[in-house]
Amino acid sequence: MNTKTVEMTAAEMAQFEEFKKEQARKEKEVKTAENREAYKILVDETINGVFPQIEELSEMLASKKESIYRQFDEAVELKADAFGIKDGQRSHTFTSQDGKRRIILGYHETDAYDDTVNDGIAKVQKFIESLAKDSDSQMLVSGILRLLSTNTKTGTLKASRVMQLRKMADESGNEEFIDGVKIIEAAYRPVLSKQYVRAEKRGNNNEWVNIPLGMTEA
Template identity: 55%
Template sequence: MEEIRLTGKEAEEFRRYREEKERKAMREQNRDAYKQLVDETIREVFPTLQVVSNGLAKCKQAVYERFADALKLKEDIFNTKPDQRSNTFSTSDGMYRITLGNHQTDDYDDTVNEGIAKVKEVINSFAQDDRSRLLVDAIMKLLSRDTKGNLKASRVMQLRKLAAESGNAELIDGVEIIEKAYRPQVSKTFVRAEYKDEYGKWVSVPLGMTEA
């Protein structure tokens, strides 16, 4: 077999080629090892997180069940609305308190579209002077929907104020149609527990993975 002789430059290039090939092989091995480690870790940790989640859900349900009688009695004594968004209960010494409540998302029934159409029809009839254009621009911004396609209730309140200031009866009527179409939806219920520290400040008890 004929012996192959490499020049110094060729030998150096071959050495670099071989080292680069070895580095690539090592990177591939490390990537495979990383994927395997992540897979094993997720499968090991996930059941624990499910247990914690189920435990929190059962605990929240138990808290609501324990406070059911107190909520009913509070409604009877203080004439509170059963659908109010939160209720706070405190110990007589003022050291502990628990708040039960719910988060709501803005939603409307189909008649909201009639109200929006009427508002747009009215503002399109406005004179096109500078003052009117500013009002039209402000109203159109307030009528813009969020990423879920809903109007924000806070914007409708601003819209009502603008309509009242304009004194236009048709515009006011259109806004009222929108307001009457409002049907907020309860998204999530929550429990908040707090206690007073030695300085008299309220401290929240961490009840979620983020807060813990």
């Protein structure tokens, strides 16, 4: 291969170096754009390829869960008769006779209240306002206000906090405070959400080990 030697002035060499840098920058931009487009195409193809598998798995899990509930229907009914379990029980635990396996069926419960809860909250807040007189009472006021704060996701009071509120009301002996909490408790209308199935078995140390049934746990 024949080569030629080109003589350049310092200014010309600087211009040539700048030209090469600009060419390299443009090539890099083109390559980056191509890689990003290839990434988008790959992700799109992968999503479309995997999604049917996920939908199939979801349908299979839903079908299996329904089947498991049906298979335990008779056991639930017999349990109610044999042990006097009242209607409305939220969960049922079934354990094998050797104590090595158990299945837990139930419903997740979400805290919810009817509109009268606002009347109870207003009564409690009125009592709080009567306390805000000095720095000593401010700690109690702050504590009650925290209990009255709602769940950031659902916007409702947490039932566990209402129980703490009940304890504080009883300890205060204030009729308005106690009545306000009673109104809140009476307004409680828990909502049953999706059914769940949990399966556990005894581990090497005789502890209960959960069998993963979801994509997150598996």
